[in-house]
Amino acid sequence: ALARDVLTDPRLAVPADVVDEVARLVLLTAAHDPAPHDAAGAVLSDADLEVLGRSPEAYARYVAAVRQDYAHVSDADWARGRGAVLDALLDAERLYRTAPGRTRWEAAARRNLAAERAALSA
Numbered sequence: 001a002l003a004r005d006v007l008t009d010p011r012l013a014v015p016a017d018v019v020d021e022v023a024r025l026v027l028l029t030a031a032h033d034p035a036p037h038d039a040a041g042a043v044l045s046d047a048d049l050e051v052l053g054r055s056p057e058a059y060a061r062y063v064a065a066v067r068q069d070y071a072h073v074s075d076a077d078w079a080r081g082r083g084a085v086l087d088a089l090l091d092a093e094r095l096y097r098t099a100p101g102r103t104r105w106e107a108a109a110r111r112n113l114a115a116e117r118a119a120l121s122a
Contacts, residue, residue, distance in 0.1 A: 003019075046098050
């Protein structure tokens with residue numbers, strides 16, 4: 001909604017079809033499940049999940065930042081909620097929708113996710 005609100009500002013003169021596409025792509029990042037032939041959606045989904053496939057150290061910094069965003073959540077609730085997110089990601093047939101994304105990040109992302117899941121369960 002924010003993207004649409006900003007882009008429909010008459011001073012920007014952004015065409016309606018562009019506003020619609022940007023809004024669609026922003027909403028797509030909620031589930032990371034673009035349609036099979038949605039190339040733009042696949043690329044954006046992969047870009048949004050790129051952080052999962054970074055080095056273990058960079059991934060740990062990302063997780064720490066996410067935890068900071070949820071500092072108001074108790075450790076027990078965080079572990080439950082984060083565990084559910086990790087389980088859903090690990091259960092997915094594939095995390096990345098493009099061949100380059102899978103080649104570059106899939107294996108590292110799964111290692112990072114599995115390590116974080118194991119740490120939460122310890």
